[in-house]
Amino acid sequence: MSLINVMHLTFGYDGSYDNIFENVSFQIDTDWKLGFTGRNGRGKTTFLNLLLGKYEYNGTISASVNFEYFPFKVTNPEDNTIEIIENIYPDYVLWQVMRELSLLQVSEDVLYRPFHTLSNGEQTKVLLATLFLKENSFLLIDEPTNHLDMNARKLVSDYLRSKRGYILVSHDRAFLDNCVDHILSINKTNIEIQKGNFSSWWENKTMQDNFELAENEKLQRDIERLSSAAKRTSDWSDKVEKTKLGTRDSGLRPDTGYIGHKSAKMMKRAKSIEARQQAAIENKSKLLHNIESSERLKISQVNFHADRLVEFENVSIVYGEKVACESVSFSIEQGDRVALYGKNGSGKSSLIKLICGENINYTGTFRKASQLKISYVSQDTSHLRGNLTDYARDNDIDESIFKANLRKLDFSRVQFEKDMSDFSGGQKKKVLIARSLCEKAHLHIWDEPLNFIDVISRMQIEELLLEFSPTILFVEHDSEFCKNIATKIFEL
Known part of the structure; x- marks a missing residue:
């Protein structure tokens, strides 16, 4: 077991308006089976590329393991599959290749066929098998399911469940649930890690979102109530302050000391309410940062004249x-x-x-x-x-x-x-x-x-x-x- 430490990571592409990552810190255990989730464009593949050292960034990423990225680039798909494997991993051992292919239910005859003649699913499985030959590496697996049918997804998910030491980017909920033990999520304002699978992470996120929405509603009511109270108290203070002048017609001379004291108390109360209001606003600003916008979509389908x-x-x-x-x-x-x-x-x-x-x-x-x-x-x-x-x-x-x-x-x-x-x-x-x-x-x-x-x-x-x-x-x-x-x- 070793740790990957990410400290104060900040990164943005040249010419972009905003940084993708801003002062991000977290740790990853290299024994974890880590599911990586987040909305499109949040920087999942970018983060994998940062681990691979492809971009310059501020902060530090330290690790005592090598990183390997999937999918591999296949430059000569006309070559036999065994040659493709050798190009990717020259130190392969044939019996280990055959063991991994057996686990993925791929017949060994594919090794001696041109790679381009394999189906998309077979190609994915061969490359995954090659990836897991690379021991002492932490594996970065980027969306392996896109060319897999439903049965193949279940098979590959079972295969990954028997392994460890990887980050898996996938948007297939059942696939993630079956093979990961931690979730790394890129949220709107931060990155967080939770133990468990996708369903447990989603349940926790939903509970947190609902709590923040309820707190937000409560604080909104408090702010409105305090605003009204502060305004009333301020108005009273002004009225009382004006009585210090008295009225010329009556000829009465008011007790300006008493009235001034009463006005000051009211003003102090108004300031106190205003401070509480400001505190409520600041509390409110801490909420709703990571609640994802998921407004209802609409469709323009029209009915047909026949069933x-x-x-x-x-x-x-x-x-x-x-x-x-x-x-x-x-x-x-x-x-x-x-x-x-x-x-x-x-x-x-x-x-x-x-x-x-x-x-x-x-x-x-x-x-x-x-x-x-x-x-x-x-x-x-x-x-x-x-x-x-x-x-x-x-x-x-x-x-x-x-x-x-x-x-x-x-x-x-x-x-x-x-x-x-x-x-x-x-x-x-x-x-x-x-x-x-x-x-x-x-x-x-x-x-x-x-x-x-x-x-x-x-x-x-x-x-x-x-x-x-x-x-x-x-x-x-x-x-x-x-x-x-x-x-x-x-x-x-």
């Missing part, structure tokens, strides 16, 4: 000699939230392309209601570039509603000035989802929409789908999301 929107009867799709899927039969009715399950390569994307109107050869019967308007969110975000204003205009959506949804998904106003190509992976997916929410469609089709998207935003999207019950077909490997949202499940 049945899409129907498949014994549909098979074949590319050359490769069967993408066969004998598919299911339908999408208005109000359905259909989860399309299946291993990678089972034909999910082919079915989606067929519904969206691409020219796909198929056999069987496929029916799509005429004049059906579809809003599609693809897996790919590489085409996003330019500014958000032009993007809204090009897609014929309301710019103000589009940007309002992005604000609710934790976009800062600074982001609105940037080129989309500079956005993080999660921010790019949010652009696609926010655009889709603005489109007046009868059916939404989302293909792995949650890749890279932070947990709180996932929960916001869940709340939206449960509140408005739009008709949607989606492919998603986040088991918690599917369990909460799907009204129908079709598995290929």
